[in-house]
Amino acid sequence: MTNHFLFHAVFLGQILLISFYYPRQLLGKMGFVLENYPQDQYPRLYTKPAEHYRKAQKSFRILNRAILIAGLVLLAVLVNYPRSGEWDKAIATWYFLLQFFPFLLLDIKSFKEFRRMRKANTRGTRTAVLQRRGLFNFVSPALFAIAIITYVAYIFLIVHINQFDYPWFGGYTNIVAVTLLNLFFAGIVLWHVYGKKLNPHQAHEDRLQQTEIIAKALVFTSIAATLFISISIVLSALDLRHLQPAVQSLYFQLLAVLCLQVYRTDYINFEVYKNDAQVT
Amino acid sequence: MEIIIDIEDSVPLFTQLIEQIKKAVLRGEIGPGNALPSIRQLANDLELNNKTVAKAYRLLERDSVIQTKGYRGTFIHPDAMVNSTVDLGSWVTKTLSGAVTALQDAGVTDSEIRIAFADVMSSHGH
Numbered sequence: 001m002t003n004h005f006l007f008h009a010v011f012l013g014q015i016l017l018i019s020f021y022y023p024r025q026l027l028g029k030m031g032f033v034l035e036n037y038p039q040d041q042y043p044r045l046y047t048k049p050a051e052h053y054r055k056a057q058k059s060f061r062i063l064n065r066a067i068l069i070a071g072l073v074l075l076a077v078l079v080n081y082p083r084s085g086e087w088d089k090a091i092a093t094w095y096f097l098l099q100f101f102p103f104l105l106l107d108i109k110s111f112k113e114f115r116r117m118r119k120a121n122t123r124g125t126r127t128a129v130l131q132r133r134g135l136f137n138f139v140s141p142a143l144f145a146i147a148i149i150t151y152v153a154y155i156f157l158i159v160h161i162n163q164f165d166y167p168w169f170g171g172y173t174n175i176v177a178v179t180l181l182n183l184f185f186a187g188i189v190l191w192h193v194y195g196k197k198l199n200p201h202q203a204h205e206d207r208l209q210q211t212e213i214i215a216k217a218l219v220f221t222s223i224a225a226t227l228f229i230s231i232s233i234v235l236s237a238l239d240l241r242h243l244q245p246a247v248q249s250l251y252f253q254l255l256a257v258l259c260l261q262v263y264r265t266d267y268i269n270f271e272v273y274k275n276d277a278q279v280t
Numbered sequence: 281m282e283i284i285i286d287i288e289d290s291v292p293l294f295t296q297l298i299e300q301i302k303k304a305v306l307r308g309e310i311g312p313g314n315a316l317p318s319i320r321q322l323a324n325d326l327e328l329n330n331k332t333v334a335k336a337y338r339l340l341e342r343d344s345v346i347q348t349k350g351y352r353g354t355f356i357h358p359d360a361m362v363n364s365t366v367d368l369g370s371w372v373t374k375t376l377s378g379a380v381t382a383l384q385d386a387g388v389t390d391s392e393i394r395i396a397f398a399d400v401m402s403s404h405g406h
Contacts, residue, residue: 124288128325130281130304132315132353196324204282 007088008079010249014092015071018099018256023064026106029265030057037270044201045273047116056109063102071095088245096252103260114198121200129204133193137208138215147219147226154178154226161233168236178226185218203269210262217261224254281309285326293328297336302345302364305356312361316346316354343368 034053039046046053074095078088135144158174192211202210228251235243281304285296304310316337317325323333337354340346344363348354357363383393 124286126285126287126326126328128283128285128317128322130283130301130310130316130322132317133321194318194321194324196327 007245008075010246011075011092014249014253015068015075017253019064019068019071022256022260026263027057027061033265042270042273043275047113047120060102060106067099085242085245089248092245092249092252118200135193138212139219143219147223150223150226151182154230157230161237166237174229178229181225182222185222189215189218201272203272206267206269209267213261213264217258221255221258224258294332294336297333298340301340305345305360305364310356312356312358314356318353
C-alpha cells in the first residue's frame with residue numbers, strides 16, 4: 001500500500017509537471033512572443049498569418065488539458081484499484097509518451113516553419129563566422145568526463161551483475177542499448193555543432209547559445225538515462241522492484257526538465273527578424 | 281570575424297572566400313595560429329558545396345596563408361600577413377599578358393598562341 005502511495009504521489013508530480021506546468025510556461029512564452037514581436041514589425045519571424053500561430057497555440061493548450069484531465073482520471077482510478085508494480089511501470093511509461101506527444105507535434109511544426117523560412121529567404125548574401133566550433137565550446141570537459149565515467153561504471157556494473165544468473169537480467173544487451181542511445185545523442189549534438197542552420201535568420205550568438213543548451217541537455221540526459229538503468233538493475237538485484245515505478249516516474253520528470261530546456265527564449269535576438277530597412 | 285558571401289555576385293564563390301580570409305588576415309582580425317572552421321562547418325554555415333570551400337582552402341594553403349595540421353585542423357599560417365598581399369592570380373595575368381604581347385609583336389597569330397598554350401599545359405600534365 002505504501003509503495004502504491006509513493007507511486008501515486010510521484011505520478012501526480014509527473015502529470016502536473018509535464019502536462020500542466022511546462023505547457024503553461026511554454027504557452028506563456030508563445031503568447032509573449034506573439035504580443036511583443038508582432039508580424040508587422042518582425043515579418044521574418046512569421047511565414048503565415050498570426051491567426052495560424054494562435055490556432056497552433058490553442059491546439060497545444062487543448063491537447064495538454066485533455067492529457068492532464070486523462071492523467072488525473074487515471075490516477076483516481078489507480079488509487080482505487082490494487083494492481084502489480086509492473087502495471088504501474090507500464091502506466092507511467094505510456095502516459096509519459098502521451099504527455100510528450102504535444103511537444104513532438106510542436107517540434108514538427110517548428111521544423112516546417114523553418115523550412116518555410118528558408119524557402120522565403122530571398123537574401124542573396126550568406127554569412128558565417130570564421131571560428132571553429134567543437135564539442136568543448138558547448139560542453140565543459142568536466143561534464144563530458146562525468147558522462148564517460150558514468151558510462152564506463154555502467155559497463156562494469158553490467159559485467160558484475162552478469163556473473164549472477166538473474167532470470168530478469170538482459171545481460172550485455174543492456175550495454176548495447178545504452179551505447180546506441182549515447183550514439184544517438186552524440187549524433188544529435190554533432191548535427192547541431194557542425195550541421196546546417198535550420199533557421200536562416202538566426203543570429204550567430206543565438207545559434208551558439210541554442211547549441212550549448214541542447215548539447216548540455218543531451219549530456220545530462222545521457223548521464224540520467226545511464227543512472228536510471230543502473231538504479232533499476234540495482235533495485236531488481238536487491239529485490240526492491242516495488243520501488244521501480246516511482247523511480248521510473250521520477251526519471252521521466254527529470255527527462256522533461258532536461259529536454260524542455262530547448263524551449264528557452266530568453267537569449268533570442270529578435271532584431272534579426274525585422275526587415276533589412278528596419279534594422280538599425 | 282564574419283564572412284559574407286554574395287551568391288548573386290559574378291565573382292566566383294571560392295574567390296570571395298579567399299579574398300575575405302586574406303582581408304581578415306591583413307586587418308589583423310585573425311592572426312597566425314588561429315584555428316579556422318573545418319571545411320564541412322564553413323560549407324554548412326554558408327550553405328555552399330564542400331568542394332567550393334575545399335578549393336578555397338587548397339588555394340589559400342598553396343599561397344601559405346593557411347596551413348593544415350592533419351587531424352588537428354586548419355590554422356592561419358605564421359607568414360600569412362606577408363603572403364596575403366601576394367596575389368598569384370594577378371601575377372599570372374600580368375606574366376601571361378607580357379608573354380602574349382611579345383608573341384603578338386613577333387607576328388604569332390592568336391590561334392597559334394592558343395594551340396601552343398594548350399600544348400604547354402597538356403605537357404605539364406594539367
